[in-house]
Amino acid sequence: MSTSxxxxxxxxxxxxxxxxxxxxxxxxxxxxxxxxIGPNGAGKTTLFNVITGLYAPCRGKVIFKGQNVSxxxxxxxxxxxxxxxxxxxxxxxxxxxxxxIRMGVLSRMGIRFNMFQRVDKxxxxxxxxxxxxxRINLHRESAVPANALSYGKHRALEVSLAMxxxxxxxxLDEPTAGMSRDETHSAVDLIRRLTEGKTxxxxxxxxxxxxxxxxxxxxxxxxxxxxVGAPNEIKNMQExxxxxxxxxxx
Amino acid sequence: MNKFVRNLIMWVVFLAVAGAAxxxxxxxxxxxxxxxxxxxxFAVSLNLLxxxxxxxxxxxxLFYGVGAYTTALLLYHVEGFPLIPALLLSGLAAGLAGxxxxxxxxxVTGTAFAMLxxxxxxxxYILCLxxxxxxxxxxxxxxxxxxxxxxxxxxxxxxxxSTVFYYFTVVVCVIGIMIMWFFTKTPLGQVVVGIxxxxxxxxxxxxxxxxxxxxIFALSGFFAGIAGSLFALFQGVVSTDGVLHVMVSFYxxxxxxxxxxxxxxxxxxxxxxxxxxxDMIMRYTxxxxxxxxxxxxxxxxxxxxxxxxxxxxxxxxxxxxKLRMSKEVEA
Numbered sequence: 182m183s184t185s186x187x188x189x190x191x192x193x194x195x196x197x198x199x200x201x202x203x204x205x206x207x208x209x210x211x212x213x214x215x216x217x218i219g220p221n222g223a224g225k226t227t228l229f230n231v232i233t234g235l236y237a238p239c240r241g242k243v244i245f246k247g248q249n250v251s252x253x254x255x256x257x258x259x260x261x262x263x264x265x266x267x268x269x270x271x272x273x274x275x276x277x278x279x280x281x282i283r284m285g286v287l288s289r290m291g292i293r294f295n296m297f298q299r300v301d302k303x304x305x306x307x308x309x310x311x312x313x314x315x316r317i318n319l320h321r322e323s324a325v326p327a328n329a330l331s332y333g334k335h336r337a338l339e340v341s342l343a344m345x346x347x348x349x350x351x352x353l354d355e356p357t358a359g360m361s362r363d364e365t366h367s368a369v370d371l372i373r374r375l376t377e378g379k380t381x382x383x384x385x386x387x388x389x390x391x392x393x394x395x396x397x398x399x400x401x402x403x404x405x406x407x408x409v410g411a412p413n414e415i416k417n418m419q420e421x422x423x424x425x426x427x428x429x430x431x
Numbered sequence: 432m433n434k435f436v437r438n439l440i441m442w443v444v445f446l447a448v449a450g451a452a453x454x455x456x457x458x459x460x461x462x463x464x465x466x467x468x469x470x471x472x473f474a475v476s477l478n479l480l481x482x483x484x485x486x487x488x489x490x491x492x493l494f495y496g497v498g499a500y501t502t503a504l505l506l507y508h509v510e511g512f513p514l515i516p517a518l519l520l521s522g523l524a525a526g527l528a529g530x531x532x533x534x535x536x537x538x539v540t541g542t543a544f545a546m547l548x549x550x551x552x553x554x555x556y557i558l559c560l561x562x563x564x565x566x567x568x569x570x571x572x573x574x575x576x577x578x579x580x581x582x583x584x585x586x587x588x589x590x591x592x593s594t595v596f597y598y599f600t601v602v603v604c605v606i607g608i609m610i611m612w613f614f615t616k617t618p619l620g621q622v623v624v625g626i627x628x629x630x631x632x633x634x635x636x637x638x639x640x641x642x643x644x645x646x647i648f649a650l651s652g653f654f655a656g657i658a659g660s661l662f663a664l665f666q667g668v669v670s671t672d673g674v675l676h677v678m679v680s681f682y683x684x685x686x687x688x689x690x691x692x693x694x695x696x697x698x699x700x701x702x703x704x705x706x707x708x709x710d711m712i713m714r715y716t717x718x719x720x721x722x723x724x725x726x727x728x729x730x731x732x733x734x735x736x737x738x739x740x741x742x743x744x745x746x747x748x749x750x751x752x753k754l755r756m757s758k759e760v761e762a
Contacts, residue, residue, distance in 0.1 A: 233635070255631075259637030267632075271629055271632050272629065272632070273624075273625050273632065275624075276624065276628060283621070284622070284625050284636055285636050287621070289637075292618045293619075293622065294619055295618040297617065298617060298618070299616045300617055301616070306618075342632070345636075346636055
């Protein structure tokens with residue numbers, strides 16, 4: 182618990198005047214499962230998008246593996262070892278499950294501009310893709326187009342696509358959004374299994390998921406960090422209860 | 432193995448038909464086939480953008496025109512310029528045009544892309560129309576010699592012989608189409624399809640979306656340029672209306688939509704339908720667009736996606752029925 186893999190320093194972001202992030206100081210230690218929670222409109226998703234390079238911060242810094250990566254484009258962050266999943270399922274919907282995962286595997290192996298070999302002749306890519314599909318229990322559906330998968334499986338594909346580049350830090354944006362109780366349960370298992378030995382940051386509304394997965398929790402409120410701590414501490418903190426229930430505030 | 436045998440049979444049939452065609456059909460029909468092959472190559476090159484990258488270009492004539500003018504001007508100004516280098520240089524010039532435009536084109540998709548390509552296509556049209564000293568304006572470039580194909584020590588093939596030129600065109604087009612087909616099977620070809628489906632995700636997986644798109648624009652431009660060059664060699668005259676007119680851009684889009692969008696071989700079928708139909712109508716009237724346009728509307732309304740999809744739908748239905756029947760027998 183000493184080296185932090187991801188850090189944000191005094192991060193500001195506004196949507197043309199609407200201040201969403203007002204000085205976020207976040208610290209994610211290497212190897213931990215870190216959850217970001219907060220009431221609606223706290224700026225969780227914005228924070229997520231700023232960290233993963235979709236938006237450049239207005240002020241402040243994002244530090245990943247000791248390097249200032251503020252304003253880096255997603256593909257650059259991906260190559261540095263950051264992966265992300267999306268709240269609204271965002272796979273390659275016309276491609277099969279196999280082809281979806283293969284996109285990540287190709288990138289991981291650094292095969293990004295190869296136009297002189299057939300992709301199905303690259304044996305190690307095929308093998309590695311099969312391994313991934315087996316791990317997420319999708320090997321029987323490998324030839325099924327992503328948009329024909331059941332919702333739960335599609336979400337599983339979404340999360341494993343983020344993992345397919347083998348990132349050191351994976352950012353999951355509400356991985357269980359819209360799932361039934363059973364699906365949520367197996368999704369949590371899957372996430373726990375996939376992120377073994379990795380660092381994970383998760384934004385989640387479902388408190389059961391948060392408390393069963395996270396080692397540490399950051400509470401975001403009005404674009405600022407309200408509290409940081411272990412799940413048990415957070416559960417009993419008066420400020421957090423107030424923020425969620427709406428009295429007091431900051 | 433089964434697939435291999437099927438492919439082998441298809442190739443044998445194709446080669447036999449393509450080989451025998453000029454001897455069976457006569458000169459006039461052979462020339463129609465030359466047109467067809469060139470057009471198919473052009474349509475497939477556009478299809479790389481439309482079906483695989485997912486962007487609609489209204490200005491593909493630009494690359495076709497650059498290829499055609501390059502060939503015409505080279506042969507006009509440099510005496511004895513050999514055939515194959517002229518062909519390849521035309522392709523490279525068009526590919527280069529694609530690369531030059533790509534910094535702008537990779538930034539936009541959808542309607543903006545269509546409008547931007549339309550603008551560039553029209554810009555090229557006007558440029559060539561007004562830059563009379565070089566391009567000859569409306570009259571175009573004509574009167575250049577078509578060089579023979581010299582294979583040192585083997586033969587010198589006269590390209591003015593329609594049969595010989597037909598074989599030459601077919602070989603060039605088949606090679607070109609095969610290279611593009613191969614491309615769609617490579618990792619880069621997969622990334623391109625990924626960009627079509629979800630370019631943001633491709634970015635998040637660590638690929639450079641814009642660089643990848645630039646490569647595909649250059650490649651698509653290259654083969655459109657080769658098709659333009661074949662046109663120049665075939666017609667012996669290159670003018671703005673012949674190679675840069677906006678209809679030159681629209682026609683392959685029609686071929687793709689009639690043949691089958693989203694498939695690799697659909698555009699070839701579409702090209703066949705359009706060119707053969709046009710040839711048949713031309714016997715009765717000059718206004719071929721009346722009929723081809725009508726066909727286009729009918730396809731868009733009743734066979735959305737094109738004939739390849741109609742065929743695949745029928746096959747699927749047939750298979751389903753067979754499956755059901757065998758199940759009933761079992762029961």
